[in-house]
Amino acid sequence: MEKVKKKIGSFSFWNWVTASIIFRLILIYFPKNLNLSSRPEVSTPLTSFRRLAEGYWLKQSFMSPYAGSMYHGSPLLLSLLGPLTINSLVSVIADVVSAMLIRATGQNLRLAYLRSLESLDLVKQIEVSEFLFSGDIAALIYLCNPFTIVACVGLSTSPIENMAVILCLYGACSRLIPLAAFGWVIATHLSLYPAILIIPVIFLLGCGPDSPPRKLFLQRHQQKEVLNQSKLPPRFSWGPVIHFAFWAFLWSVYVLVLCGISLKQFGGLWEMFKSTYGFILTVEDLSPNIGVLWYFFAEVFEFFRNFFLIVFHVNILFMILPLAIRLRHRPCYLAFVYVAICSMLKSYPSVGDSALYLGLLGWFVNELADMQFSLFLFCGYVGVSLLSPVMHNLWIWRGTGNANFYFATAMVYACLQIVLVVEGVSAMLNHDRKLRNLITGKPQDAKS
């Protein structure tokens, strides 16, 4: 019965995958111009394909691609995507590859979870048969998410950035260290923020995929008075981490050398860093997007600009340490929280970034089953994605609205993401507490 269920489940998975690919192709080759690429929610100054085309044209005319404050991406992307005319197919391929990698990592995580439950002897107490196939669900969420589809069809480079991040996590989960290093280096090179994923990657390589806290295992074995070392999760091992550092160093040197060669006569690497990382950190472009930083830096006084820049970027950095301390036994979940915080607080967010963390959320459907406010969040996301284009139209095209209308929807979106992150972390910690209660035999509290 279980086998049949599994077979049916996997059959409909491939159905869904093909359906989403066909849907994307239909949208790409739709005869009428959908104008998705000009939506500010989809294409930001960092991810816009039009700007990439402009950078490519400048490069072909023997000028630096960074000459005119138009292009702020990587020179490698220029060489790869510039000559291609069918740019949308690249995004479709990137999406499919990301979905497959998400599925593989999800299966990995699920197996690790089942194994840890077995070693904790909790298999009977938690209904394992009701466990959903988190890998399949996560991949389907990623593929069929309207945000992902819009980012793919709308000529943005975020599917490629997402693919790099997922590649890094997949490599770290499956112990393919060169692949993980490659993914991490490329993700950091394309957009600065995935650099903080080094911490979950280190935990993944050192300890292994997500598992309940180590002291639970110790408690269980104290109870059973059987110290079977083989059932305990391994201690933190530095070997893979050093291996990873070596490969990361190698790949980053390679990438920097390639960039240096392509920009040799245009100012070299310093120009590239100033135009890409400098642009991200100083928030020079104030075009509206789904984030909240653009209006803030349009309205703030010149005197306080640097102060607030530092505050907003430190906000991301500050949360790294507390989260790492509290969630070190669950590195994939830590990666999810980092990605969510980055896509909320980054300088130029777009729906492609949200697509990434919503996809990664699918890995944890079993652990986060008791998350509060899930319906509220779902309705909120739907509401914001419908209202935001309306407010944008009112402001820019009709002139009957104000910048405040659009900014209000951006604020609501930021609040929704905050609620998602906070409730997600809370639900995961509650799950760990539940496991601990099951082990220590304490009566379950309604509000723990």
Add this chain to the structure above:
Amino acid sequence: MELSFTQGRWNYESWGGFDPISSSNAKPPGVELWAVFDVPQHHIDASWKNLTHTLSGLFCASINFLESTATYSTPEWSFPPASGNVRYGTLPCEAVCTENLTPWLKLLPCRDKAGIALLLDRPSLYRGFYHSQRGRCVLAKSSSVYLLLDRGLVAELKFPNKENGKSAANGLTSENFWSNPSFELSVNPDRIFLEESSSHSKSLSILYMFQVEKYSESEPFDIGLMWKVPVAWLCQQTPLHASRFLMGSGNERGAIAISLKSTQFTEGFMSANSKDGSCELRVDVFQVVPWYVKVYFHSLRVFVDQQPRAVSDFIEKIHVSPSKDKMSPGVMEVVLKLPCRVNTAALTIEFDKGFLRIDEYPPDANQGFDIPSAIISFPNFHASMVFLEDDSLNRSPLLSKFQEKCPVMSYTEVLLVPLTTPDFSMPYNVITIKCTVFALYFGSLLNVLQRRVAEEERFLKAKAAKKTGRLPLLLSKLSAKLRGRRREPLHSPPSSSSFINSKLVLKVILVAGLAVGWQYFFS
């Protein structure tokens, strides 16, 4: 260096564009300044800054706005000499009024009390459609008034003995040339100049000169021209009539289009000139676009005779200096080679509108921002008129100016681009709301991370309650408080109430003691 103040737009369709007056002297609306520097390359920008400030003080105009790098540009080919030492800046929305005229007149020796400047009557001057002041001062030894009869007008008027006049082109007064059945001059001209044969048209211009010094207070100089017969004529126009306009709607993006239409001149001339069919009309386009109009140069398209054509077919060379945000404007210089028999040609380029900070908007933000005029020049043709003078020592500077060979130039319209504005009344609101949201994120996430569960605390309390004695209880409570755990009410209420009371008394005594000590220490 050339500085000009202009109000109004030169009507190329009615007033012509081919003669030196309209080609070199018709200027774009507002202030235009260009200068060639002779200093080393790295000093040029500092010299430009000095120049703008000096001129601003001299002429009571806000030319000092041109000092920031975002307002001036470095053209490469459009201004002779073609080198990197030219700087070009323009303020399209600068209004010209009498306060700008007064400093100009101060430069003249007698100001506006005597001489030519007496003619500059302010009300009539500023009531006109177009008036322009240009700084290119060459002092003349004597003042004269010139009356120019355009080539088109001469073709309309029928002068007797025209053939004789052509051979005797030595500028002598000839009775034949100032008496005409169509008009009558009130004063006889002192000299008449005939233009040397022009390659571009069949008729020649005629210049009448009147010397002012012959007249005085008793015999005032009053020149008048009376038309006896209504005459309508067409001034000679530029080879292609250039106009520029904006396309698109909304405040997010748009496109700039420069359209070139053939004029009567083109039709008449080109058909005569295209013998082998491979003649090409060269058109130079120079356009400066401010940085907040972000132009996509890769979207440049060329339409010839209303058909989209490949860019490389018609563009011989293109030089582009993309705009840097808040630093420099975008400069585009294009050399087009169009076939001589072209009917219409158009260049379109798309742009995105930028968003500025609230302090970068001018006081009237909803009016929009100006894109300065583009310069269209036709290097194949030279707008010059050569008048032969017999007295080469006494060369009139005006005639020397007419003889300069400069290419035919025309300026397009100034475009007004409306940009979206943020809400200017909102800085504090935005900052407080944003910071509240961030505090919400920060606080709630930290709270969730460090929150301890109720059971743990109860367990600890139970453990602590097993111990006897009040002091360990006190210590455990203190340690629990220091570790931030929530205080649970104890299972023994009576002891707790007295305990709380004594604690309260202890606190009060502690605070009182501190206050007394502080007072004592600092009194």
